[in-house]
Amino acid sequence: MSLLSYSESGANLDIEALLRAAEPLIELAVAEDMGAGDVTSQAIFSAETQVHAHIVAKAPGVVAGIPVAEAVFRRVSPAIHFVARVEDGEEVTAGTILAEVNGPARAVLAAERTALNFLQRMSGVATLTRYFVDAVACTKTVIMDTRKTIPGHRALDKYAVRMGGGVNHRMGLYDMILIKDNHVEAAGGVQPAIERVRAACPYLPIEVEVRNLDELRQALAVTPPVDRILLDNMSVEEMRQAVSITAGRVPLEASGGVTLGRAIEIAETGVDCISIGALTHSAAALDISMEVADAQHQLPQQDLATRIAAVKALMGNRLVILAHHYQRDEVVTCADFVGDSLELARQAARSDAEFIVFCGVHFMAETAAILARPGQHVLMPDPSAGCYLANTATLEAVQTAWRRLDEIFGDAVAEFTPVTYVNSAAALKAFCGQRGGLVCTSSNAERVMRAALEQRPRVFFFPDQHLGRNTALRTGIALEDTLLWNKHQPPDSEATRKAKVILWPGACNVHQRFRPQDVLAVREQFLGIRVLVHPECQREVVELADDVGSTRHIIERVQSASPGTQWAIGTEARLVRRLQHRHPEQRVMLLASAPPFCRMMGQTTLEKLVCLLEALARGEMLNEITVEAETSYWARIALERMLAL
Ligand code: 13P
Ligand code: SF4
Numbered sequence: 042m043s044l045l046s047y048s049e050s051g052a053n054l055d056i057e058a059l060l061r062a063a064e065p066l067i068e069l070a071v072a073e074d075m076g077a078g079d080v081t082s083q084a085i086f087s088a089e090t091q092v093h094a095h096i097v098a099k100a101p102g103v104v105a106g107i108p109v110a111e112a113v114f115r116r117v118s119p120a121i122h123f124v125a126r127v128e129d130g131e132e133v134t135a136g137t138i139l140a141e142v143n144g145p146a147r148a149v150l151a152a153e154r155t156a157l158n159f160l161q162r163m164s165g166v167a168t169l170t171r172y173f174v175d176a177v178a179c180t181k182t183v184i185m186d187t188r189k190t191i192p193g194h195r196a197l198d199k200y201a202v203r204m205g206g207g208v209n210h211r212m213g214l215y216d217m218i219l220i221k222d223n224h225v226e227a228a229g230g231v232q233p234a235i236e237r238v239r240a241a242c243p244y245l246p247i248e249v250e251v252r253n254l255d256e257l258r259q260a261l262a263v264t265p266p267v268d269r270i271l272l273d274n275m276s277v278e279e280m281r282q283a284v285s286i287t288a289g290r291v292p293l294e295a296s297g298g299v300t301l302g303r304a305i306e307i308a309e310t311g312v313d314c315i316s317i318g319a320l321t322h323s324a325a326a327l328d329i330s331m332e333v334a335d336a337q338h339q340l341p342q343q344d345l346a347t348r349i350a351a352v353k354a355l356m357g358n359r360l361v362i363l364a365h366h367y368q369r370d371e372v373v374t375c376a377d378f379v380g381d382s383l384e385l386a387r388q389a390a391r392s393d394a395e396f397i398v399f400c401g402v403h404f405m406a407e408t409a410a411i412l413a414r415p416g417q418h419v420l421m422p423d424p425s426a427g428c429y430l431a432n433t434a435t436l437e438a439v440q441t442a443w444r445r446l447d448e449i450f451g452d453a454v455a456e457f458t459p460v461t462y463v464n465s466a467a468a469l470k471a472f473c474g475q476r477g478g479l480v481c482t483s484s485n486a487e488r489v490m491r492a493a494l495e496q497r498p499r500v501f502f503f504p505d506q507h508l509g510r511n512t513a514l515r516t517g518i519a520l521e522d523t524l525l526w527n528k529h530q531p532p533d534s535e536a537t538r539k540a541k542v543i544l545w546p547g548a549c550n551v552h553q554r555f556r557p558q559d560v561l562a563v564r565e566q567f568l569g570i571r572v573l574v575h576p577e578c579q580r581e582v583v584e585l586a587d588d589v590g591s592t593r594h595i596i597e598r599v600q601s602a603s604p605g606t607q608w609a610i611g612t613e614a615r616l617v618r619r620l621q622h623r624h625p626e627q628r629v630m631l632l633a634s635a636p637p638f639c640r641m642m643g644q645t646t647l648e649k650l651v652c653l654l655e656a657l658a659r660g661e662m663l664n665e666i667t668v669e670a671e672t673s674y675w676a677r678i679a680l681e682r683m684l685a686l
Contacts, residue, residue: 100328174554185209185315342647507579522541557585595620
C-alpha cells in the first residue's frame with residue numbers, strides 16, 4: 042500500500058471516532074464557558090420557556106463539525122432537539138440554514154457559543170482546504186495538511202481538512218517516519234538515517250525531506266526506495282526539475298510557503314501532493330450564527346412544495362420543470378422530469394411547453410434554450426449556477442489551441458473533429474458545429490468519439506480530459522496516442538503529430554475528488570463490494586473500478602442489482618444519498634469518505650424555484666436563458682449531430 046493511502050486510512054475518522062476525540066474538548070469548552078451557569082439567560086427566561094432557533098451560515102463556505110455542534114447541545118441538555126439540515130462537506134451559501142435547534146431557551150442559549158465555536162472553526166478549515174483543492178482540481182495533485190494544528194484539536198482539524206476534500210498527512214510522530222536534515226546530520230547521511238529507522242520501525246512508511254536537487258538524488262539512490270520525498274521550500278523551477286529527475290519512482294510532496302496564488306503553478310510541476318500548514322494554523326472561522334426563529338421566519342419545505350403544485354396546476358402543460366439528478370431532493374420531488382444531461386437535452390427538445398424551467402447548471406439550460414422552438418422560453422431558478430468543468434475552457438483559449446493545430450497541420454479541420462462535452466459554453470458547441478464537430482454527453486461519449494474518428498483521423502476533445510481519455514481508451518486508442526494540451530506551453534509539433542486524441546486540460550472538481558486510494562481502501566474494508574464510477578473520474582480510478590458509466594447508467598445498475606449487493610459509487614453525493622435511501626435492500630456508499638457535493642447544482646433551492654414560478658404565474662418571466670442567434674444556430678447543429686447518433 043502506498044504511503045498516501047497509509048496515512049489517509051490512519052486518519053480516517055468516521056463520525057464515531059470524531060465524537061470520541063471531541064468529547065473531552067466539549068467537556069472543557071462547556072466548563073470554561075458555563076462556570077456556575079448562564080446568569081443572564083437564567084434571569085430572563087423561565088425554566089419552561091422553549092425556543093426554536095436556526096443555525097445559519099452568514100458567509101459561503103464548506104461545513105464541517107455538525108455532529109460536534111449537535112454533541113455540544115446534547116451535552117448541555119438532553120432536552121434539546123437538534124436537526125441537521127446539511128451534511129459535513131457540503132458547500133453552502135450565505136443564508137443557508139445548517140441546523141434547527143428546539144428546546145429549553147436557557148439550555149439552547151447556554152450551548153450556543155460553544156457549539157458555534159467548534160462549528161465555525163472546523164468549517165473555516167474545511168472552507169480554506171476546499172479553496173486549495175479546487176485550485177488544483179485540473180491536476181492530479183492532492184492537498185495535504187500538516188501537524189500545525191491547534192493543540193489538542195488535531196483529530197478535529199484533520200477531519201475538517203478531509204471534509205474540505207484534502208488528505209491527511211501523518212497524524213503524529215508515531216504513525217510515519219519523516220527524516221529531516223537534523224536527523225540526516227546526526228545519522229551521518231541519508232542512507233544511514235534510513236537504515237536506522239528501517240531497522241527500528243520496519244512497518245512504518247518513510248518520508249525524507251530534501252532541500253535541493255543534490256539531496257534529492259541522494260534520497261532517490263536509497264534502495265529499496267522510500268515511500269515519499271518532501272521537497273522543502275524549493276522554487277517552482279527546482280520542483281519541475283525534481284519531478285523530471287524522479288520520473289515517477291517515488292511520490293513527491295511540495296512544502297513550504299504555499300499560498301493559494303502559487304498552488305496551481307506548484308501542482309502543474311507534477312508533484313503528487315502539496316502540504317500546507319496554513320490550512321489549520323491560519324484558517325479564518327466561517328461566519329455562522331444562531332438566530333431565534335419565529336414560526337413564519339422560514340416557510341417549511343412542505344408549504345413551498347404546495348405553492349409549487351399550485352402554480353403547476355394553474356399553468357398546466359404550458360409549464361414543464363426539468364431537474365438533473367444532482368439537484369436537491371426537494372427540487373427533484375417537484376420536477377416533471379428528472380434525468381441526466383442527455384435525457385434532459387432530449388426532453389427539452391421534445392417538450393411542447395411554453396416555459397421550460399431548468400433546475401440544473403447553466404450549460405444545461407443553455408442547451409435547452411438552443412434546442413427550444415420559437416416561442417418557448419427556458420428559465421433557471423438560479424442562473425448563476427455554473428459548472429466548474431465548463432469554466433475550464435473558454436472560446437478564446439480553445440481558438441488559440443486550434444490556431445496552433447492549424448500551424449502544425451496546415452488545416453486543423455482536415456485533420457481533427459472537434460468534440461465538446463455537453464458541459465461547456467454554447468460558444469464552444471458552436472465552435473464544433475462550425476467545424477463539422479459535435480457534442481457528447483457521458484452517456485454517448487464512446488459512440489460520438491467513434492463517429493468523430495470515422496470522419497477525420499484525429500479528435501480534439503474538450504473540456505474534460507478525464508472523460509476524453511477514458512473514452513479514447515474504451516474505443517481502443519492507446520494512452521500514448523492521447524496528448525494532454527498545455528495551455529501555457531503548447532506541445533511541440535512532433536508530439537502533436539503523434540497524437541490521435543488531443544485532450545483539453547479541464548476536469549470536474551467534484552469527480553476529481555475520487556482517487557485510486559479510495560478504491561483500494563473500500564475494497565479492503567468491504568469484501569465483494571462493487572465500485573461504480575462516473576467517467577469524469579480520473580483514469581486510474583476508472584481502471585480500478587468494476588464499472589463506469591453516466592449518471593443514468595449508475596442509477597440503472599443499482600436499480601437492477603439484487604438485494605445485498607454492495608456498491609461504492611464515485612459520483613456526486615446527492616445522487617448517491619438518494620440511491621442509498623431508495624435501496625435499503627442494498628448497501629450503497631460513497632466512494633470517498635467526505636461527500637463530494639456539486640456546489641453549483643445545490644444552488645437551486647425550493648425557495649428560488651417558488652420565486653420563479655410564482656412570478657411566472659403573475660405573467661413575469663425571471664432569469665430567462667437565451668443564446669445569441671448565430672451561436673445558437675451552430676451550437677444546435679453540433680447538438681443535433683449528437684442527438685441523431
Ligand atoms: P451526466 O451526463 O451523467 O448527467 O453528467 C453531467 C454532469 O455534470 C456530471 O458531472
Ligand atoms: Fe459540472 Fe462537475 Fe457539477 Fe457536473 S458535477 S455540473 S461537471 S461541476
